[in-house]
Amino acid sequence: MRCAPHCVLASGNIEKNRASEMPLDDITTPTLLLDEAVCRRNIARMQQKAARHAVLFRPHFKTHQSRRVATWFRDAGVTAITVSSVGMARYFADDGWHDITIAFPVNPREAEQIDDLARRMSLGVLIESPDVVGQLDRRLGAAVDAWLKIDTGYGRTGIRDENHALLRETAQAVAASTHLRLRGLLTHGGNTYSAANNAEANARFDTSRRRMLAVADLLRADHTGLRVSVGDTPGCTAAEDFTGIDEIRPGNFVFFDVMQSRRGSCLADDIAIALACPVVALHPERQEVVVHGGAVHLSCERIATPGADSIFGLVAMPRADGWTAPIPGAAVVRLSQEHGIVHLPASRLADLRVGDLLAILPVHSCLTAECARGYRCLDGTTADHFAGRPHHTWRASSQR
Amino acid sequence: MRCAPHCVLASGNIEKNRASEMPLDDITTPTLLLDEAVCRRNIARMQQKAARHAVLFRPHFKTHQSRRVATWFRDAGVTAITVSSVGMARYFADDGWHDITIAFPVNPREAEQIDDLARRMSLGVLIESPDVVGQLDRRLGAAVDAWLKIDTGYGRTGIRDENHALLRETAQAVAASTHLRLRGLLTHGGNTYSAANNAEANARFDTSRRRMLAVADLLRADHTGLRVSVGDTPGCTAAEDFTGIDEIRPGNFVFFDVMQSRRGSCLADDIAIALACPVVALHPERQEVVVHGGAVHLSCERIATPGADSIFGLVAMPRADGWTAPIPGAAVVRLSQEHGIVHLPASRLADLRVGDLLAILPVHSCLTAECARGYRCLDGTTADHFAGRPHHTWRASSQR
Secondary structure: OOOOOOOOOOOOOHHHHHHHOOOOOOOOOOEEEEOHHHHHHHHHHHHHHHHHOOOEEOOEOOOOOOHHHHHHHHHOOOOOEEEOOHHHHHHHHOOOOOEEEEEEEOOHHHHHHHHHHHOOOEEEEEEOOHHHHHHHHOOOOOOEEEEEEEEOOOOOOOEEOOOHHHHHHHHHHHHHOOOEEEEEEEOOOHHHOOOOOHHHHHHHHHHHHHHHHHHHHHHHOOOOOOEEEEOOHHHHHHOOOOOOOOEEOOOHHHOOOHHHHHOOOOOHHHOOEEEEEEEEEEEHHHOEEEEEOOHHHHOOOOEEEOOEEEEOEEEEOEEOOEEOOOOOOOEEEEEOOOEEEEEOOHHHHOOOOOOOEEEEEEOOHHHHHHHHOOEEEOOOOEEOOHHHOOOOOHHHHHOO | OOOOOOOOOOOOOHHHHHHHOOOOOOOOOOEEEEOHHHHHHHHHHHHHHHHHOOOEEOOEOOOOOOHHHHHHHHHOOOOOEEEOOHHHHHHHHOOOOOEEEEEEEOOHHHHHHHHHHHOOOEEEEEEOOHHHHHHHHOOOOOOEEEEEEEEOOOOOOOEEOOOHHHHHHHHHHHHHOOOEEEEEEEEOOHHHHHOOOHHHHHHHHHHHHHHHHHHHHHHHOOOOOOEEEEOOHHHHHHOOOOOOOOEEOOOHHHOOOHHHHHOOOOOHHHOOEEEEEEEEEEEHHHOEEEEEOOHHHHOOOOEEEOOEEEEOEEEEOEEOOEEOOOOOOOEEEEEOOOEEEEEOOHHHHOOOOOOOEEEEEEOOHHHHHHHHOOEEEOOOOEEOOHHHOOOOOHHHHHOO
8 A cells, every 4th residue: 555655755845746736735734634445454354353253343433433434334344333422422323323332431411312312223331330320220211222341450440340249239230220221241451552562462352351251151140141342452453262252342443553553453554544744844953843733633642662752653755645654763752732843864854845744643543533523535535523513612512 | 719629519410410400410521611700810910911011912822712712801902812823813813803923833835824814914924944935925915924933942943043044044035025024033932831830930931031132133233123022821920021022922821720730830720721521430449430531622631740640630529600629639640532530539539429520620721622622611601612613624624
């Protein structure tokens, strides 16, 4: 998909661009480029892996949050999805997705919106306490699927897998409720994100899997039909043993990012998005250029770099058909609200003028996509993002 | 404005809330609260300081980005403003602000939009190279005010103050251009943000000021009427010597935040915004609760804490008239995309239920406001944010 960075030095200042009829000429401000071919390839690989292991592929849509990208999943045969908020569930439900799990601890303040959605589709929510079962059950009218959220060691949310008393009590509360249906057990083994490599990610994923099966064994004594749902991109990418698992919910793999390529979940050319940023200042005396593209565009997510300060993105050159491989030795080294400060090798600095574009590969694609609130595909068409809808007031916000 | 945290334990779970008729009952998702009285007090203090030192107050609107908050500045007599992007300039120009400096290195790709704006108002842009003067001048039709961007030691953008040759050359290029008018010298002494206290911020501000005056002396030999513009919240808050300065451009002071209170620019009760977040999970076994309010709501800006890990916000209790003082020993200690993990003293944990609200004071208010894209004032009315406009496509994005 990509060629080496020396192939074509795309862009050039605006006058050169105009002469060369580059399709990026009309970009004036930070613009998130989306490579559909790379994205579809990422989807196909994960879908094939799920099929090979006979698990349901219920991808998490929080990374792309796009109805257009969602169609690429539909093309791959996906019908069940995961989202991270009630608003996002409604966004996709309104677009014809009717089997959605909201993989976030259920918030009783949103009971009314949950009830509305559950009346027209198969909606799943996460439960981790009998108190919430009670609060929710009193306010629901429709049937809602409930998944017990299990903490298999990540330590964010969920009932610890060894807390048998609370597991039994909460399962019983769901089973006894009027509107909740106990569907299964769900975990997010997010500790795979800090695994140094795929072997470690696989080991953590497998520990999590075995703990989930132990919980399932415990609860199946009293509850039938429990399904087991797991999911995280590093684990689902690295693992080959899905024994006992019914569905997987990875999300980030759709775009990948620098964080995932650093830890071996993908190659750099599997990264499907890059932020096109105009160069606005040259500082060869410190081997830096400044681009329009700051914390409000990339997010301020950083990644540690061995023997150096953290970085906020890798740097490539935009091309007519996407972008080059990352430039060795180049990185976004500091961010302000609108500024990105880019370190570049001296050899690259000589070619740049103010008005040129650089393509920044994000550290964390979920957050960069949320900042961009919309994509430009390589053919010049656009793709939507949930966060790009009108959002003028906190009331609109509360509709999310 | 605030009372001690033990005065009123606001909120309570949704049922308690309903019974108590708290005005925050209708909040279902993370909602950015804005205390107009605190905000107006912050504006008045800085305006009075500018008046006392006889400098023009040209506040930076990148922090609030709100036409409604802008009216509070107008009430305080402000007529000239600063913004950080061409889109933001248009947003405020369309609302009747007609003296705007875009305090970001000018991007020649936006020449057409700059030209449109300059035809109807007094518009200033930042210049730091003769090359950009040439690129811009060829594409402009209207007259545009040019400020030489000076780097007095922060090391982000601008011509270093000691680079006399480039200073003279760039000033000459502007003076010789057809459409640019050399208006003055501008710096952002952003190294005050890392000052440990006000004395250090004042010292850095003063170094910057003296370097600006030296540059002015240098260039006034060949150019008349040069104004000197400086601005950053820590410096403008700490300094009392503005000799030789014509205008100040602080921005963050309108809301302040945890970063500013930590370094002494403000007190905790000068912070004018807080993110109301529903509690979604209780984990007393690790002295934590989980709220809906993550990196997409707060931004992932963090601040180092002596002897502990970095934090992502302080924690208060919402009240009918705002929020309490920060709870001692409480902080947002980890963030995911939608999750905030809050450490709380054991005594506070006992009072909380899922469905309660916490008020999170942001580390960096500019970024949290950008994430929220709209405010809820304490009287239940709303305030807009530039980023809250419809934004479905990259073309809309490029309109920013």
